[in-house]
Amino acid sequence: MTNGANAVINSLVESGVQVCFGNPGTSEMHFVAALDAVPQMRAVLCLFEGVVTGAADGYARVADRPAATLLHLGPGMANGLANLHNARRAHTPVVNIVGDHATHHHRYDAPLESDIATLGSWLQGWTRTATSTETVGQDVVDAVAASTDGAGQIATVILPADISWTSGGTVGTAVPPVPRVVPDGQVIAEVADVLTSGAKTVILIGADATRVDGLLAVSRIANATGATVLVETFPAALDRGAGVPGFDRLGYLAEAAQAQLEGTEHLVLIGTRSPVSFFAYPDKASDLVPEGAQVHTLVDIRDDVLGAVTALAGKVAAEHTATVQDRVEVDVPTGDLTLANWVQVVGAVLPENTIISDEANTSGLMLPAATAGAPRHRVLTLTGGAIGQGLPVAVGAAIAAPDRPVLALQSDGSALYTISALWTMARENLNVTTVLLNNSAYAILRMELQRVGAQSGGEKANSLLDLSRPDMDFVAISQGFGVPAVRVTTAEALATELTRAFAEEGPHLIEAMIPPLL
Amino acid sequence: MTNGANAVINSLVESGVQVCFGNPGTSEMHFVAALDAVPQMRAVLCLFEGVVTGAADGYARVADRPAATLLHLGPGMANGLANLHNARRAHTPVVNIVGDHATHHHRYDAPLESDIATLGSWLQGWTRTATSTETVGQDVVDAVAASTDGAGQIATVILPADISWTSGGTVGTAVPPVPRVVPDGQVIAEVADVLTSGAKTVILIGADATRVDGLLAVSRIANATGATVLVETFPAALDRGAGVPGFDRLGYLAEAAQAQLEGTEHLVLIGTRSPVSFFAYPDKASDLVPEGAQVHTLVDIRDDVLGAVTALAGKVAAEHTATVQDRVEVDVPTGDLTLANWVQVVGAVLPENTIISDEANTSGLMLPAATAGAPRHRVLTLTGGAIGQGLPVAVGAAIAAPDRPVLALQSDGSALYTISALWTMARENLNVTTVLLNNSAYAILRMELQRVGAQSGGEKANSLLDLSRPDMDFVAISQGFGVPAVRVTTAEALATELTRAFAEEGPHLIEAMIPPLL
Known part of the structure; x- marks a missing residue:
């Protein structure tokens, strides 16, 4: 007779979960022992729970199915919370x-x-504590179903050790997926009326509307109606590059976003929320909707975003085609690395179908423009603002898509939160190329110190935003984790090393020495 | 007029808090900006919140006063929770x-x-959200008072950014400390009767009873009554070595603890709780009190433990002196490193007054015996079982006691949770010597896989407990963070490098290649 742990793993597999990222402890030993009996489940060891949860997020953003995590009691879950927060904001399904x-x-x-349930509640998802070996299989099936309900959420099963080790586990009964709702014709007609009214209209898109099929429909709508399209500031997964309609993202800085939205009379939301400032600042607005503008929601994030945008395109743009981005070949720039030229290097050498895990932060401000005409690629962004996401998300993306190159654009300060992700890249021989942007500073905080209006310039204040004294050597750190690494200081060297890394199997790290924004 | 952030920092200082370990973000920029105006507050940058909170724990275990942490919203606090859990179990005062x-x-x-308050509630401490600039100074004073109430707890002030940046802050009014209760004469008399009854009695000690004054009183009691003394399994701070009474710790493994307690008729608890197994195992007891034994609590952890034990000694041992450990000089062993000889090296070369942050886990099983006759030292242990505590605690201990050597005994798997603590050691030029015990495995989990009775031996199961493929190079990682490092494979080399590291200013790391327990 199978034990509870075995029933848990088999229930995951029967529900379509094929990968478990884990950092187990004693209470998970029966789960670990049961893994070898279930060949359909891949187990990936991560050396810190923040890597576990970030990897599960990155996996699902590419595979479009949840991964499981294996976490050790409350402290293990606590260590994974920050990247689960990011996954929550991305509406990623994750099964803990x-x-x-x-x-x-x-x-x-x-x-x-x-x-542990308190930690689950913080994530505003679905949490259940297993109460018997007989029912734990169903708990897991229910969790997988909950994780994929609507746009996706965090589902957590708390699994007491005795329920794992006791005999009598059975696989849960499949739960049919709840179909996602398409807005009724009345809603679509109202939004169509707005778009065809001639008033200045902006369409802000998120969720499935930022993937290629959604973008094609949105482009048709824009071509038919003259509306301006913007992508939400931090999309979970944005398809872009040659052959894909290209739209600007709404700016991170409130001032920039307000300039983009200035004069808007109607704001149509498609799979995203009304725009707000990332942080509050003295005497600055939190709500970024221009004074007097009307906000219209075509479809909620939880509902059928692709169905809604397709229906809207059918209504207002039946005769219109989409405009897609041309391939623009650019030359590799030369000279010492700058904030402007390193992104041009990426644009020049990016392989087709690359998945970019983007945690470049201030160092990447010029990335979108430089890669607009690159071959088609997907960008995964820092959805919840909790730094330390980039390397783990790259791990998960590479496991979801072993045949696609993964490029992690990673700022130095954020990298240190989950740096041991490099080891998992090495162990699993993942095709991840990390460009570690070393500017020896929390550069974004230098900017924010000025923006919040704080008096600055003191020695103690500045030392808290400074990552030199001592400078870190990410080549040494990377090699210490088993990932080959090299340091570059010029654009041509970055291009050479990036090209080499993309051509070779397995992980690489390129430490790019760049100046800070401020 | 002073702003809220300024009032917060001045209120901390006025309450006796002199150090703030921080990892700030945008919402903390006014706090950061205000630091330079308050020279009494030392600010220490850590590159991950788990380092921040672990350092605050280590600081207070040595300084006997709380440090403050500075954390960035919910995800920042989430990243710090695991080491706050350890601090909670140590009854360490921490002000977040x-x-x-x-x-x-x-x-x-x-x-x-x-x-954020939900995360505070998980810690079972004291949490308050500041509601105005006028009152935030008092909130902070109240938090410091709460943190030191009883044996110590986690106190958290949630500080909205506008309350920081608004003018009108004032320093809070001092809160007189609540005196800790001494047990009444009746309780002391009852325990005295038990101890003098001739029945087989074990005294289990924790809290202040594991520091030198408490240990001296306990030793007198034991000498007078014949009772056996054991130290709780994971004391927050245990003084030991030459000149200090030396008692065994209760074993981590339930089997070992049960053997130590076998035949006990009375168990007297002094500043600790009744012993329980760290984990549950199939068909093994969770409660480690022997069948039929009576449990007596002399004093609760929250009350005046030193006062209680001193009063008890006065009653039963007025004529007795304490027995203290002799200094035992040992020779440096030679040959390839083993689990037995590396601890002998530590015992042979340990300087007087060293503070040991002990997260050696299975690699350190033989440490207590090997260091029993070493010069007097203090051991800080992993109180809450959440790994990743050792290096941050060493940071905090070194800042609390700049004139004492700090020795971090750190296992490889646990080190990776908070490895960037090395950088803070380098930045602050802390006298921390880390012995990184590299056995390329989660050795404790190999043991636990067997102990829980799980079927093992499968390739996937074992790969989740294995830290090779690739092997990590902690010398490279350490150097990457700015801490000089060397690898040793023999006992004599470990002795040479340890002696050199203790003699030189600033941090050092010695990677000791040792075999795994299993």
């Missing part, structure tokens, strides 16, 4: 299996005891 | 200042928005 003490052990309040 | 969005910004649910 969090091992817990045996049921009878809770009352002793052993050192690792804590209220 | 968690920056949040401006009050008026919450309703926009910006990307970094989350319910």
